[in-house]
Amino acid sequence: MATQITPRDWEAVSAYLDHQLSAKTQAQIEARLSNEPELRDALESLRRTRLILRSAPRLRAPRNFTLTPSMAGVKHGSRAPAGAYPLLRLASMLATLFFVLVTVGSFVIQSSQPAQSIVMRSEIEVQPAPMFGMGGGGGGSDAPALAPLATQEDLSVQMENAMVPAEPGAIQATPLAKAMATTTPEQLQAFIAPQETTVRDDAPPGAEKPAASQPGGRVIWSLVSVLQVCLALLALICGAAAIYLRRDPSR
Amino acid sequence: MDEVALIRMAQQGDLDAFNRLVLAYQDMVFNQAYRMISESEVAEDAAQDAFIIAYRKLNTFRGGSFKAWLLRIVTNLCYDELRRRKRRPTTPLEPIDQEDEEIESPRWMSDPAETPEEKAERAELGRAIQRCLDELPADFKAIVTLVDIQGLDYAEAADASRSPLGTVKSRLARARTRLRDCLQGAWELLPPSFRLMEESETWQPK
Numbered sequence: 459m460a461t462q463i464t465p466r467d468w469e470a471v472s473a474y475l476d477h478q479l480s481a482k483t484q485a486q487i488e489a490r491l492s493n494e495p496e497l498r499d500a501l502e503s504l505r506r507t508r509l510i511l512r513s514a515p516r517l518r519a520p521r522n523f524t525l526t527p528s529m530a531g532v533k534h535g536s537r538a539p540a541g542a543y544p545l546l547r548l549a550s551m552l553a554t555l556f557f558v559l560v561t562v563g564s565f566v567i568q569s570s571q572p573a574q575s576i577v578m579r580s581e582i583e584v585q586p587a588p589m590f591g592m593g594g595g596g597g598g599s600d601a602p603a604l605a606p607l608a609t610q611e612d613l614s615v616q617m618e619n620a621m622v623p624a625e626p627g628a629i630q631a632t633p634l635a636k637a638m639a640t641t642t643p644e645q646l647q648a649f650i651a652p653q654e655t656t657v658r659d660d661a662p663p664g665a666e667k668p669a670a671s672q673p674g675g676r677v678i679w680s681l682v683s684v685l686q687v688c689l690a691l692l693a694l695i696c697g698a699a700a701i702y703l704r705r706d707p708s709r
Numbered sequence: 710m711d712e713v714a715l716i717r718m719a720q721q722g723d724l725d726a727f728n729r730l731v732l733a734y735q736d737m738v739f740n741q742a743y744r745m746i747s748e749s750e751v752a753e754d755a756a757q758d759a760f761i762i763a764y765r766k767l768n769t770f771r772g773g774s775f776k777a778w779l780l781r782i783v784t785n786l787c788y789d790e791l792r793r794r795k796r797r798p799t800t801p802l803e804p805i806d807q808e809d810e811e812i813e814s815p816r817w818m819s820d821p822a823e824t825p826e827e828k829a830e831r832a833e834l835g836r837a838i839q840r841c842l843d844e845l846p847a848d849f850k851a852i853v854t855l856v857d858i859q860g861l862d863y864a865e866a867a868d869a870s871r872s873p874l875g876t877v878k879s880r881l882a883r884a885r886t887r888l889r890d891c892l893q894g895a896w897e898l899l900p901p902s903f904r905l906m907e908e909s910e911t912w913q914p915k
Contacts, residue, residue, distance in 0.1 A: 504886070507888050508885065510896065511857035515835040517835075519739040519756065523760050525724060530724050530761070530765070
């Protein structure tokens with residue numbers, strides 16, 4: 459009885475011809491080829507077909523298909539330098555990354571500023587205010603309260619007064635001497651930087667003044683803003699240039 | 710310079726490097742276009758367009774078989790042309806001789822040792838194969854051309870046709886089955902050495 463060759467058989471025989479069967483399937487096909495002459499005829503007919511196709515004469519290209527600069531989309535005389543696109547792409551990516559880092563960093567720093575100013579203010583309040591009088595002489599009393607607007611000039615005046623020799627026989631400490639005897643280094647530092655105490659005294663209780671209100675802080679934040687703008691512009695310009703170089707007019 | 714280096718240079722914008730690749734592959738690309746479209750001038754346009762698109766999209770090539778990647782581009786262009794023809798049937802551009810046969814103009818690669826009779830037989834073989842290929846649906850024609858004429862393996866053919874491996878196997882088997890009867894007459898056109906080779910490869914039980 460003639461064996462009917464099914465489409466699956468044709469497919470298996472075709473794949474067998476090209477050694478594209480698994481070992482198991484190949485063994486099955488070979489077993490059938492031994493017993494089914496129709497399958498062997500199918501295999502041979504496909505083999506001849508494949509041989510004829512493989513013998514098809516090759517065509518020579520009728521001309522060279524090399525590209526001219528205009529075909530390639532390269533503008534005459536202004537060929538993009540090799541490697542421009544990857545460099546622009548890298549520059550755009552880095553600028554974007556740094557922009558994000560600077561923005562996030564500035565946000566984090568700003569978020570932590572109120573806590574720092576509260577701690578600083580509480581430290582100042584704990585220290586007893588250094589006390590300096592306005593003139594020489596006097597004595598026997600505790601050092602007077604620190605004048606809020608004491609300046610370096612006042613301090614030098616006080617120092618000069620402190621150097622005035624005491625009346626003979628009168629052994630008494632001037633206010634400056636007394637103050638210096640009791641002033642700690644932290645108090646002296648606070649005196650030298652009157653802005654902090656000014657802020658402390660003038661601000662209502664509970665008010666928070668971020669460090670950015672200080673001239674130094676304002677400068678820093680201005681620089682950060684400028685840096686952000688520069689990075690954003692750099693990212694945009696490099697990205698646009700990279701896209702322009704990569705534009706594909708074909709489908 | 711090897712192909713990988715040429716491709717890298719071409720991806721960085723070196724047109725000369727790309728043109729060296731064109732020279733290496735233009736016969737293959739033209740063959741694929743001609744076998745699918747069956748008209749020399751239209752195949753020429755398709756081959757040229759394929760290289761233009763390949764240059765402009767070179768940065769999308771991520772390694773693997775560059776040959777399969779090029780063949781994919783030209784095969785897609787040929788599909789577009791065949792679809793266009795279905796919508797608007799055109800008159801063949803090749804002239805017709807007195808027996809209503811097209812006078813084909815493509816140049817076959819010739820062997821200098823060939824006699825004129827052998828050259829004529831080879832040209833007739835080419836025409837016979839093309840006539841049989843033209844009876845196949847476009848997707849069968851593409852697969853059998855890629856595997857049996859261009860010499861790609863199944864994986865490369867799957868890549869070039871953007872089809873799964875199983876689809877390649879199935880279409881190839883069906884294309885060969887349909888060509889089997891059409892090409893029976895072409896068997897006598899094969900050089901004797903080819904026929905002897907086939908007979909030596911006849912399946913033998915183990």
